[in-house]
Amino acid sequence: MSETTSRIIKIATKKRYKNKYHWTDYFSYFYLLLGVLLMFGPVVWLGLSSLKTLAGIQEYPPTILPLSQIQVDVEGYDKPLPIFNVTQEDGSVKQLAQIKRIGINAKMVDPLNPGETVKVPIDKREKIREFKIQWQNYVDPLRKYDFLLYFKNSTFITVVATIITLIINSMAAYALSIYEFRGKNFALVFVIGTLLIPLTIILVPVFYVVANFGMINSLWGVILPGAATPTGVFLLRQYMLTLPRELIEAARMDHASEWAIYWRVVLPLSIPAIAVLAIFSIMWRWNDFLWPLIVLSKSEVYTLQIGLNAFHGELTSQWNYVLSMTMVTLLPIAIIFAYLQKFITTGIASTGMK
Amino acid sequence: MENIRNQTKIFFLRILNIPFAFLMHAIDLIMWPIQKIIGVRNMPYIFLLPNLIFFGLFVIIPLGANFFFSLSSGDELLFAERELPTTKQYDQLFDCESYLNPNTCTEDFFWRGVYNTIFFVVFQVGLMIFFSVLTAVILNKKIIGRGFFRSVFFFPVLLSPVVVGLIWQWILLKNGAFNAIIESYGGDKVSFLTDPSWAMASVIFVSIWAHMGFYTLIVLAGLQAIPPNLYEAAEMDGTSRERIFFRITLPLLMPNLLVVFILASIKGVQTFDEIYVLTGGGPGTSTSLIVQYIFTTGFASSGSVQNFGLAAAASMVLGVVLLFLTLMQLYFSRNKESKHQEI
Numbered sequence: 001m002s003e004t005t006s007r008i009i010k011i012a013t014k015k016r017y018k019n020k021y022h023w024t025d026y027f028s029y030f031y032l033l034l035g036v037l038l039m040f041g042p043v044v045w046l047g048l049s050s051l052k053t054l055a056g057i058q059e060y061p062p063t064i065l066p067l068s069q070i071q072v073d074v075e076g077y078d079k080p081l082p083i084f085n086v087t088q089e090d091g092s093v094k095q096l097a098q099i100k101r102i103g104i105n106a107k108m109v110d111p112l113n114p115g116e117t118v119k120v121p122i123d124k125r126e127k128i129r130e131f132k133i134q135w136q137n138y139v140d141p142l143r144k145y146d147f148l149l150y151f152k153n154s155t156f157i158t159v160v161a162t163i164i165t166l167i168i169n170s171m172a173a174y175a176l177s178i179y180e181f182r183g184k185n186f187a188l189v190f191v192i193g194t195l196l197i198p199l200t201i202i203l204v205p206v207f208y209v210v211a212n213f214g215m216i217n218s219l220w221g222v223i224l225p226g227a228a229t230p231t232g233v234f235l236l237r238q239y240m241l242t243l244p245r246e247l248i249e250a251a252r253m254d255h256a257s258e259w260a261i262y263w264r265v266v267l268p269l270s271i272p273a274i275a276v277l278a279i280f281s282i283m284w285r286w287n288d289f290l291w292p293l294i295v296l297s298k299s300e301v302y303t304l305q306i307g308l309n310a311f312h313g314e315l316t317s318q319w320n321y322v323l324s325m326t327m328v329t330l331l332p333i334a335i336i337f338a339y340l341q342k343f344i345t346t347g348i349a350s351t352g353m354k
Numbered sequence: 355m356e357n358i359r360n361q362t363k364i365f366f367l368r369i370l371n372i373p374f375a376f377l378m379h380a381i382d383l384i385m386w387p388i389q390k391i392i393g394v395r396n397m398p399y400i401f402l403l404p405n406l407i408f409f410g411l412f413v414i415i416p417l418g419a420n421f422f423f424s425l426s427s428g429d430e431l432l433f434a435e436r437e438l439p440t441t442k443q444y445d446q447l448f449d450c451e452s453y454l455n456p457n458t459c460t461e462d463f464f465w466r467g468v469y470n471t472i473f474f475v476v477f478q479v480g481l482m483i484f485f486s487v488l489t490a491v492i493l494n495k496k497i498i499g500r501g502f503f504r505s506v507f508f509f510p511v512l513l514s515p516v517v518v519g520l521i522w523q524w525i526l527l528k529n530g531a532f533n534a535i536i537e538s539y540g541g542d543k544v545s546f547l548t549d550p551s552w553a554m555a556s557v558i559f560v561s562i563w564a565h566m567g568f569y570t571l572i573v574l575a576g577l578q579a580i581p582p583n584l585y586e587a588a589e590m591d592g593t594s595r596e597r598i599f600f601r602i603t604l605p606l607l608m609p610n611l612l613v614v615f616i617l618a619s620i621k622g623v624q625t626f627d628e629i630y631v632l633t634g635g636g637p638g639t640s641t642s643l644i645v646q647y648i649f650t651t652g653f654a655s656s657g658s659v660q661n662f663g664l665a666a667a668a669s670m671v672l673g674v675v676l677l678f679l680t681l682m683q684l685y686f687s688r689n690k691e692s693k694h695q696e697i
């Protein structure tokens with residue numbers, strides 16, 4: 001029994017280079033663990049901290065878990081006071097509530113005997129903590145501020161823009177892959193040529209066009225300028241080129257209209273490519289920042305990204321709300337990633353775009 | 355059980371399909387007569403039309419308009435109310451006693467942006483490619499939990515610039531987690547984002563953190579395209595691992611790296627949003643790049659008057675740089691393809 005186990009272990013840990021571990025193996029695991037800490041740590045830290053009280057967030061040095069200090073109501077004081085374990089001169093430990101801190105001493109009171117105050121050196125006291133999750137961080141901003149509205153705006157833009165992008169890009173890809181017609185090469189070059197012109201170099205005139213249509217401070221002003229994407233057309237076209245032509249000929253024999261061939265034959269067969277484009281489009285739209293920042297200047301049309309940035313700008317000290325709303329902003333994308341991880345990574349690796 | 359789940363799935367897909375099919379049938383009511391009139395041969399033009407209209411309106415017309423904006427002056431957005439033609443904008447942009455010293459320029463903010471962008475791109479792209487290759491090589495090894503590690507390194511790519519900016523702004527606070535770690539090891543607190551000599555380094559770090567996963571993925575795809583029999587042959591000959599890396603992996607990865615390098619430069623030159631959230635270009639102008647200049651000059655009207663013409667002129671300068679980089683990318687990726695075909 002033990003012999004087989006040891007053999008299994010031997011096989012499982014067998015290395016390409018005999019049984020010796022190369023220094024690169026140790027280095028690899030060290031690097032990967034460091035990587036997990038650095039890449040994933042900040043997001044985990046954000047999630048944990050978004051459940052802390054504001055005082056807990058501002059505490060330095062910070063605690064990892066949402067542990068908040070226990071507070072008690074003491075007779076004669078308006079605010080609840082934080083309690084500490086205080087080591088007395090005779091070595092015994094007593095629970096006292098702190099009224100305020102003065103330099104290296106703290107003015108404290110015994111909750112059982114509120115009339116008397118004592119001075120305690122700060123290094124003699126220790127905080128009493130309890131595990132407490134502050135769901136209020138998530139509820140308050142959604143109620144008091146307009147975050148639900150921002151969420152709605154972001155969702156609207158993402159959904160509508162993705163639908164428009166999918167329909168018009170697949171139409172163009174269909175024309176450029178199935179048909180032979182005069183000017184096809186010109187159209188292809190034209191579409192690929194627009195790849196060379198990123199939004200950052202035509203900010204002013206696109207703003208001019210959008211303003212001419214009266215779409216400043218309208219969600220449509222965000223949706224329409226980016227609806228036709230050259231990468232999308234190209235991705236779908238490459239996929240549609242692989243579809244068998246016989247299917248289309250057969251549909252034509254059955255007197256299907258060209259539009260019917262497009263949506264009943266070609267679209268359903270192109271679902272894998274369309275799904276990749278859909279995920280990209282959702283990601284682009286949900287995370288978009290620069291263009292909405294230019295077009296949307298009224299708070300009732302803010303997207304989640306713009307709203308979050310503005311909210312942070314106005315209330316720099318309210319980190320508890322900022323952190324929880326940052327969580328809300330990243331959650332939809334994180335969930336999509338968790339489900340479709342393989343899909344996304346192969347999509348990016350094969351198209352070289354994001 | 356599986357069967358029932360599949361059936362419910364199909365049922366819901368069918369329900370979702372109803373509005374889609376309805377819409378498509380409705381469009382067909384218009385498309386069918388059009389096809390009758392113009393014939394099957396001309397239908398592709400109809401299919402192309404919506405996309406071309408969008409490209410025309412939001413890419414081609416703006417591209418032309420950018421010339422007019424950069425060659426005109428005035429505070430109005432409408433062409434009729436602008437003064438043209440004039441090279442005033444370019445004159446103002448390039449009015450410098452010495453191009454090496456931004457302080458002598460009329461538009462010192464622009465020139466600081468140019469120099470900051472150069473500095474940013476050199477370090478961000480250089481370090482990012484170094485770490486992407488390192489990570490990709492490690493992830494390409496036979497290690498335990500490869501899928502997990504790969505998604506961990508990739509994950510930040512999906513985060514929005516605002517989320518990235520806010521997370522790091524908070525971690526890099528003077529009383530933030532980073533400083534707590536430094537202090538626990540006996541170091542001194544650093545003002546990562548408000549100290550001018552640290553702000554640029556922090557911004558580069560965060561930008562690498564956010565985008566590294568994307569390039570790692572592309573390099574990883576390049577690594578996996580290297581034929582495994584080369585490695586097997588080298589192993590048979592007892593070649594050391596270091597030698598295998600420098601003599602096989604790196605040379606065969608080179609064409610791929612060139613494309614990654616240019617792709618990263620194109621993106622790097624256009625960096626705006628993370629920095630805007632993280633430091634707002636500050637302290638002072640120490641982290642403000644070119645796109646930030648365009649944005650502030652053209653749109654953020656706090657205090658000064660918006661100057662569309664000047665912003666457009668700066669866009670043209672940026673456009674020339676990007677055009678050069680893109681042509682280089684096309685040239686190298688064509689070279690890469692022809693090399694692959696030779697093999």
